Amino acid sequence: xxxxxxxxxxxxxxxxxxxxxxxxxxxxPTASTIFEGHFPGFPLMPGVLLIEAxxxxxxxxxxxxxxxTRMPFFAALKEAKLRSFITPGQTLALSAKLLxxxxxxxxxxxxxxxxxxxxCNAEITFRLVDFPNPEFRASMDKMAxxxxxxxxxxxxxxxxxx
Amino acid sequence: xxxTFDTVANIISETCDIPRDTIxxxxxxxxxxxxxxxxxxxxxxxxxxxxxxxxxxxxxxxxVNDGKATTEQYFQLNNLCTRIDELVAAKGA
Numbered sequence: 001x002x003x004x005x006x007x008x009x010x011x012x013x014x015x016x017x018x019x020x021x022x023x024x025x026x027x028x029p030t031a032s033t034i035f036e037g038h039f040p041g042f043p044l045m046p047g048v049l050l051i052e053a054x055x056x057x058x059x060x061x062x063x064x065x066x067x068x069t070r071m072p073f074f075a076a077l078k079e080a081k082l083r084s085f086i087t088p089g090q091t092l093a094l095s096a097k098l099l100x101x102x103x104x105x106x107x108x109x110x111x112x113x114x115x116x117x118x119x120c121n122a123e124i125t126f127r128l129v130d131f132p133n134p135e136f137r138a139s140m141d142k143m144a145x146x147x148x149x150x151x152x153x154x155x156x157x158x159x160x161x162x
Numbered sequence: 163x164x165x166t167f168d169t170v171a172n173i174i175s176e177t178c179d180i181p182r183d184t185i186x187x188x189x190x191x192x193x194x195x196x197x198x199x200x201x202x203x204x205x206x207x208x209x210x211x212x213x214x215x216x217x218x219x220x221x222x223x224x225x226v227n228d229g230k231a232t233t234e235q236y237f238q239l240n241n242l243c244t245r246i247d248e249l250v251a252a253k254g255a
Contacts (some may be wrong), residue, residue, distance in 0.1 A: 103219040
């Protein structure tokens with residue numbers, strides 16, 4: 001997790017296109033300027049960033065399902081629950097499931113587990129649009145490599161459905 | 163079994179907190195009911211789920227933007243319900 005660069009997940013662990021699910025993981029850094037303000041003497045991972053981590057996890061699922069043809073943008077959040085404190089150094093297991101892929105939008109259900117317990121969960125709606133420009137698309141390819149996006153899962157799914 | 167209009171009107175009422183009795187077949191979702199694009203995503207999700215369809219919103223929007231269709235054709239509720247019925251029929255064909 002590189003909070004200052006808004007990279008809230010470290011690695012894609014599994015992408016299951018048949019079941020339209022994804023699992024990712026992230027480790028909260030032990031030190032960050034964010035913890036100086038949130039909060040002095042009691043550092044906590046901000047809930048809004050946990051929600052962003054769920055959105056990024058969901059986003060990579062949608063990118064996989066749409067075969068890198070559409071870019072999901074966070075549009076709405078429902079039933080968000082922040083169930084426990086997340087502190088520096090903790091490892092997070094994130095997962096998301098696609099509830100529906102509509103025309104120009106998608107809805108996911110996502111959660112974060114820490115030490116086996118659900119720490120937060122939400123239903124997230126995204127607008128799906130074409131990639132705005134080639135540079136943007138290239139940056140997503142680069143980030144996919146950093147996150148170890150399993151390109152093989154796309155090929156396997158294409159073979160099964162082809 | 164409720165009509166398509168009743169189902170859609172109930173969805174709009176619950177999603178957008180609009181009194182049910184103000185939603186008429188001739189109501190225009192945008193111009194009369196003031197539903198914006200983000201709220202319409204919620205409505206679309208609920209309609210897609212309720213009828214087991216995928217409303218082609220992007221296609222409809224493109225047709226309106228290109229001047230090939232008017233918003234009334236897709237977003238006036240009686241017309242929207244006709245489109246939904248067509249999608250449901252096409253699914254079962």
